[in-house]
Amino acid sequence: MTSPLDQATIDLLGVLAYGELTAFERLASDARLAPSLGDKHELATMAAAEFEHYRRLHDHLVASGVDPKEAMAPFVGPLDGFHDSTPPNDWLEGLIKAYVGDGLATDFYREVAAFVTDPPTRDLVLEALADTGQASFAVGKVREATAADPALAGRLALWARRLVGEALIQAQRVAVERDALTELLVGGSGDLAGIGRLLARLTDNHTARMQALGLQH
Amino acid sequence: MTSPLDQATIDLLGVLAYGELTAFERLASDARLAPSLGDKHELATMAAAEFEHYRRLHDHLVASGVDPKEAMAPFVGPLDGFHDSTPPNDWLEGLIKAYVGDGLATDFYREVAAFVTDPPTRDLVLEALADTGQASFAVGKVREATAADPALAGRLALWARRLVGEALIQAQRVAVERDALTELLVGGSGDLAGIGRLLARLTDNHTARMQALGLQH
Numbered sequence: 001m002t003s004p005l006d007q008a009t010i011d012l013l014g015v016l017a018y019g020e021l022t023a024f025e026r027l028a029s030d031a032r033l034a035p036s037l038g039d040k041h042e043l044a045t046m047a048a049a050e051f052e053h054y055r056r057l058h059d060h061l062v063a064s065g066v067d068p069k070e071a072m073a074p075f076v077g078p079l080d081g082f083h084d085s086t087p088p089n090d091w092l093e094g095l096i097k098a099y100v101g102d103g104l105a106t107d108f109y110r111e112v113a114a115f116v117t118d119p120p121t122r123d124l125v126l127e128a129l130a131d132t133g134q135a136s137f138a139v140g141k142v143r144e145a146t147a148a149d150p151a152l153a154g155r156l157a158l159w160a161r162r163l164v165g166e167a168l169i170q171a172q173r174v175a176v177e178r179d180a181l182t183e184l185l186v187g188g189s190g191d192l193a194g195i196g197r198l199l200a201r202l203t204d205n206h207t208a209r210m211q212a213l214g215l216q217h
Numbered sequence: 218m219t220s221p222l223d224q225a226t227i228d229l230l231g232v233l234a235y236g237e238l239t240a241f242e243r244l245a246s247d248a249r250l251a252p253s254l255g256d257k258h259e260l261a262t263m264a265a266a267e268f269e270h271y272r273r274l275h276d277h278l279v280a281s282g283v284d285p286k287e288a289m290a291p292f293v294g295p296l297d298g299f300h301d302s303t304p305p306n307d308w309l310e311g312l313i314k315a316y317v318g319d320g321l322a323t324d325f326y327r328e329v330a331a332f333v334t335d336p337p338t339r340d341l342v343l344e345a346l347a348d349t350g351q352a353s354f355a356v357g358k359v360r361e362a363t364a365a366d367p368a369l370a371g372r373l374a375l376w377a378r379r380l381v382g383e384a385l386i387q388a389q390r391v392a393v394e395r396d397a398l399t400e401l402l403v404g405g406s407g408d409l410a411g412i413g414r415l416l417a418r419l420t421d422n423h424t425a426r427m428q429a430l431g432l433q434h
Contacts, residue, residue, distance in 0.1 A: 028245030048268040069254040
């Protein structure tokens with residue numbers, strides 16, 4: 001069966017599906033660090049929502065005649081690399097990783113999704129990117145913790161900066177290896193100046209998230 | 218709001234809910250050990266099914282006017298104790314833990330559920346105990362691995378024995394601390410001879426699972 005999807009779209013669905021699957025695993029693992037049953041419940045609920053996104057992307061690939069394992073395979077190295085290089089040391093680092101890391105990924109995927117030509121795929125991707133509740137939960141918990149212990153803020157701000165650095169390293173790897181995906185992005189934004197503006201938008205959103213956490217002024 | 222549920226039933230729902238929540242966390246974490254994307258998919262799917270069971274037990278407690286956090290709290294120590302004392306060293310140990318550990322727990326809960334007097338609660342408990350697919354998946358993978366490397370069987374059989382030992386230690390803790398739950402069980406089976414027969418049934422089922430795995434003859 002030939003797929004109606006082009007290689008760039010398959011790549012996008014593959015990286016998104018494996019991203020959701022690893023997000024699921026990591027959030028569920030981090031639930032073990034939760035200081036209370038209520039916090040554990042919140043994190044496990046978010047993890048389950050990520051799995052539901054994964055399942056829909058997976059099923060969409062199957063329905064489009066694409067083997068999800070093949071679509072995800074090129075992104076296992078970069079995404080595992082990101083997670084292996086950034087294991088959270090405690091509950092707060094885990095929350096920040098969920099919020100900052102997933103926020104950055106979500107912004108990026110949303111930019112790319114705009115260039116997807118297959119309408120059902122575009123709708124599904126945008127749906128998979130819907131916030132699962134990390135945002136307000138993480139912001140509330142981090143602000144509470146830094147209010148109680150202001151010295152925490154410095155360490156957590158450094159942690160967030162490290163997350164962004166590691167994410168950029170892995171994104172670079174993907175860009176070099178996946179021509180179709182990179183083309184979709186460069187083609188979509190028209191020129192290299194467009195890429196520059198895209199990076200500026202990603203950076204602005206990241207700064208807004210750091211401000212929401214109270215970790216940047 | 219007073220709950221229509223008695224303490225024994227609340228205890229049962231509490232231990233079952235926290236059991237599903239920890240099973241979810243552990244299966245999702247163990248998915249990281251999966252040797253292939255297909256295996257990871259299977260394990261993550263099972264984990265998500267456990268979460269769905271948890272969510273329904275949680276919601277049933279809320280609808281019955283019981284705070285799920287309070288219902289689960291007495292069982293956090295024993296269940297975390299079991300999991301902390303039995304971290305799987307590899308993918309196969311994780312699979313056996315999912316199969317043998319959850320099998321044992323499921324048998325036990327099913328016995329207790331028979332004595333629950335509230336029909337909607339009993340139906341929900343039996344539903345939460347439905348096999349999520351661990352059984353045939355784990356059996357297939359373990360048999361495949363021991364066929365390829367027969368020396369594995371000894372180590373894996375010892376691992377399964379250790380799991381049962383640790384589970385009994387924690388079950389003992391629960392029995393001592395939770396009078397209502399223990400009463401439900403002793404009262405339900407009528408007498409201590411009934412408890413003996415119950416333990417015999419649990420042991421028989423465990424032996425059947427070990428035979429299915431090819432780890433006992």
